Amino acid sequence: MKPIIELIKELADKHGRNRHSLLPILQGVVEQERYLSEYSMIEIARELDIPATEVYGTATFYTFLDYKKMGRNIIRVCKTITCSMKGEKQIMLAIEDMLKIKIGETTQDGLFSLLQTNCLGLCHKAPAMLINNEVYTDLTPEKIREILTMYMNRKDEGENNVN
Amino acid sequence: MPKNYFMGKNLKITINGATVEVAKGASILDAAGQAGVIIPTLCYHKDLCVAGNCRVCVVELVGQKRLSPACATPCEEGMEVLTNTLKVRNSRKHIIELLLSEHNADCTSCYKNGKCELQSLASEYKIMNQDFINLIPFHNYTIDMFSPSIIKDDSKCIRCQRCVRTCAELQGVNALTMSYKGEHAKITTFFEKAMNDVVCTNCGQCINHCPTGALVEKNYIEEVWNAIADKTKHVVVQTAPSVRVGLGEELGFEPGERVTGKMVSALKRLGFDAVMDTDFTADLTIMEEGTELLTRLKKALVDKDPNIKLPMTTSCSPGWIKFIEHMYPEYLGNLSSCKSPQQMFGALVKTYYAKARNLDPANIISVSIMPCTAKKFEANRPEMHDSGYRDVDLVLTTRELAIMIKQAGIDFLKLEDSHYDRLMGESTGAGVIFGATGGVMEAALRTAYELVTGREVPFENLNINPVRGIEGIREATIKIENTLKEWSFLEGVELKCAIAHGLANAKIVMDEIKSGKANYHFIEFMACPGGCLGGGGQPLPTSPEIRARRAAAIYAEDAGMPLRKSHLNPEVVKIYKDFLVKPCGEMSHKLLHTKYTPRKRR
């Protein structure tokens, strides 16, 4: 994994150093690091010559730009009405049970974080969730076991980039 | 959007049935102002760009179901505006009730009690029931009291974002931002750090623009009362130039009325042992800084010393100092090494004054009345101990002084005038104009020019008009001719001066210097719009008109003084004779000059 300063410089070279380049750069850092640390926000501010508070204010607006440390695989389970009607709670319980974490927490080994999200646009195949950028639909507690096991095995095989 | 986007033609609208003619591009709020119709606002402020987020100013447009915000809706030909329908009033009541439901409405224990815009609205609309659910318990609001100047109480914030816009547009400091979204949306610093842990310059402009008690100055009223009551202590107070043209606004006077004499009387009645004038050290600053400037010019122009940094900039505005320490630390060498008049005064009170009055400096408490919140930070700076003690112990803003006067039961309107005490209470007109943007420059020129040429500045009545005014950045060039022999190296030099007020303008000038575009010799920087008279500690509300009136008062005060040049101040002459020996001499460097601290950019 690239050191953050290098990553930010590359992203700025790619997207530009204007104010309107900010969001793609933030997304690029989150893609690699899974969250925006204080340090990375300060570096981005410096690279784009904008105030650090503006970076913070903008980043914290967007749900997918986490600013607290996250695990490698961020699970986002949809909690909007259709998924909620079709068994989201059971899915949540299954994940919490298997990973031994609650919503908002990260596993000890840093492999998974569990969050909720709003409508993913997969309502006809509810309940649905995202893990990083991957979509999983028609979920059942059994499927959850399968999916999470797959991610755990990927880690053992040394694959860290799971998108 | 710029206000004059469509300037040129006029158009007609009706407000509550009456026809109003307005310039194209004017908002409904502007039109209402013309027509004598008052529409209440909260997020709107004359100094700032339009936000349109509080929704208090909503009005009804005939033919439209939705209400429109008066501040953000441009007038269109034939528009029919209704400002007092049942729908408008009921909606407005709801908005106020909503704001109160997420607001710590414990008014009697709030510093802004009686001066809060939300409170006034609630009173006007007679919000006597709160049916909505109190949202405070769900929010985990915090109060940040870490800064010596500013207290930030999130439980009182109405998210009007005036402070964010002020800190960003007006000051270019960007210490505050709106963060998160939805029910969690609030105004924070970078990563919610304490105000004194980020780039905040303590200028207090956010306080000046906050409609509620979310941002207030840290007040030291009780500490000052305790000091005065302590019989073992000798309490000395100094008053800044701007206080005398602002104080009246808190005590029954119109903006722009000078209350110098009454202010001194009030201070004496409050119980201070000595009431002296910061204007004295303002004159002193001119002697020190003028000498410093001429010395730098000589070293640069004659000795061709490459280490001499030009332009030299003023250093009396602590908001400006913290700004340059954070943003342009590589230019700290350009700052004058002179302390501000407040700090010079503090250092001299516990040395020169103590000696003259035969007092033990350990028993002197030095208090200052300032239009400024950054001065509270400045007095706290670790290096401000050159007297051997804390040079300035307590700083009160103009607003706090007014509170003390009222608490003491003084009927300010009926007060007789008094004079400052001797030794450090004499001043010239050059000292008082420090309070206005361009004033330090003008005072410096009056003395420096005469020092170098032996003649007065070539401006009628010593009023150097080119440096006066309200534009954010001003330039003036003074040609130096027919110098005295010892200053012949300045013969023919065109002294290029610049004046900037408001930190956003300071940023522009500093960026010009950085890019090599600027070639000034001397720059006056003031952190606050209008200079100190618009400072973070001055009476509220503030507006361009009010600041203009205060400025007029300052220049009137200057014009009416018997002495108008700093070097003629007899107490200044005396202090050099008896104590300091000469400007920028050893004693001066020990007590009256200082160093600066480079800081991080966030």
Added chain:
Amino acid sequence: MSTNYQLKRADFIFKNENDWEEVLSKSISRPPQELINELISSELKGRGGAGFPTGLKWKVSSEVKSDVKYVICNADEGEPGTFKDREILSMVPFKVLTAIAICGYVIGAKEGFIYLRGEYNFLRPELLKAINEFEYYCKEIKLDFSIKIFMGSGAYICGEETALFESMEGKRGEPRNKPPYPTLSGYMGKPTVINNVETLAHTYTIFKYGSKRFYDLGVQYSRGSKLFSVSGDTPKPGIYELELGMSLSDFVEEFGDDDTKAVQVGGASGFLVPRKRFSETNIGFQGKLVGISLPTGGSMMLFNSSRSMYNVLDNYLNFFAEESCGQCTPCRVGCQQLLKGIKAVKRGEKNAQYLDKMLKLAETMQVTAKCGLGQSVGNSFSSIVENFREEMIY
């Protein structure tokens, strides 16, 4: 009273005859004014939910003078229960790209963007391939037009056009004051046409077949067909292209059953229609149809008798309280008050009359909120509370 309007299926959007190159080159050889007139006479209205006449939008932007103009495809599909744009972009992306380019030709823009919601990141690789191929063809026919994807990062409010611009400009997605309107001052303050994905797909149909084919579908004021995203308690969840103007009872006959208690039309910012009003409700845009006419982005969520309307409303209000940008008072605080309010009534902490106070608050939000989000919260709130009052209390 039903209009006896049977559900009429249409098949324009997903029918793919791989003729986009022809449609594009033919369209840009026609005078822009002709294309605008085609759209205007088709009476196509925006399919994202707001229903603004598309032809008029393109017309205004084409007439204003500016050095730079933009075309933006709003793919920030976030309305609960809506998933049609995802399908369009997966199945027939070239129709959308073609429409964007034609719009650029009409108004004089050289750059187009697709604002794609962050949740649809998995669509990106294929979409980029399509854009690559598309731009290659544009070069061949000497059309100076480029399309870029701008990714969102999880903010429903960025579907609001001015909030979308703010987001693309690297700021918080806080909606702007209108006026000025996007057609005159949008992205970077320049004239911008911003259209929903489906709207653009329909313009493709109109440019290919002419306005009459489109106009002949639907009913007065609600011409053409629309994609409906059907989910919830239905045996047939999925995406269906239907003519506008159908009655809700006809819809439920096809997609629901005797146990269908209510239908949420238009997502959380739409209206909940109870069974007793199915026949008098028509799906289209405001107009002089019989009964109520509901504008919609096409989200249709069906609820059977096992569903608690309280839970449904609670879910919506949670959604809005989270997704509101937080800028304006009525929305930021109003959403919280409504959410906590129904909880309090349910728990017995406040009596039933408090519901009436909240209905009034919802009305205030409708007329004072700064953008469509705050203005629409009252839609579902009022329709649910008024029709299922007992479920709020007991």
